[in-house]
Amino acid sequence: MAHFDRLRERATDVLAPRQLSPSASCGTVGAALETDQGEVFVGVCVDTASSLGFCAEHAAAAAMLTRGQNVVVRMVAVGADHKVLAPCGRCREFISQLSPRNLDAQVLVNQAEIVRLGDLMPYRWPVD
Known part of the structure; x- marks a missing residue:
């Protein structure tokens, strides 16, 4: 569980709820992904009125992919109240498609x- 304490702290550190515009906000969920390397x-969610936003796990995965990595060994998301949130179905499917090895990723x-x-x-x- 010690690995998750560190990940949870990193996810909590990026929480910064704020209104970006009348129709967009971000930062109410933070996520942290640890790779096989x-x-x-980390990433935060973006919420828009037209549902074009994305989850914090997607933002963290995009940062990971930008660095040339795609294998997740651990992941966690936390809400604005600092409680752990299970990933939504879209996030589960998205992460699983980035590498077959991600099906073995540990999720808090x-x-x-x-x-x-x-x-x-x-x-x-x-x-x-």
Whole structure:
């Protein structure tokens, strides 16, 4: 659980809820992803009135991809109240498609429970 304490702290550190415009806000959810190379990438959510925003996990994954990495070993997201949030279905699917190895990523889904990403997606649609 010590690995997740560090990740959770990093995700909490980027929380910065703010209104960007009348129709867009960001920073109410922070996420941290640790890669197989030991680097940690963080991101925040962006919410828009037209649903064009994205989740904090997507932002963290984009930062990871920018650095040429795509294998996640651990991930966590936290809300503005600093409580752990399980990733939504879109995030689960997105991360799983970046590498088949990501199905083995450990995901903190609440304050004390760790689940394999693949176990959060028992009925995946065919990818072959």
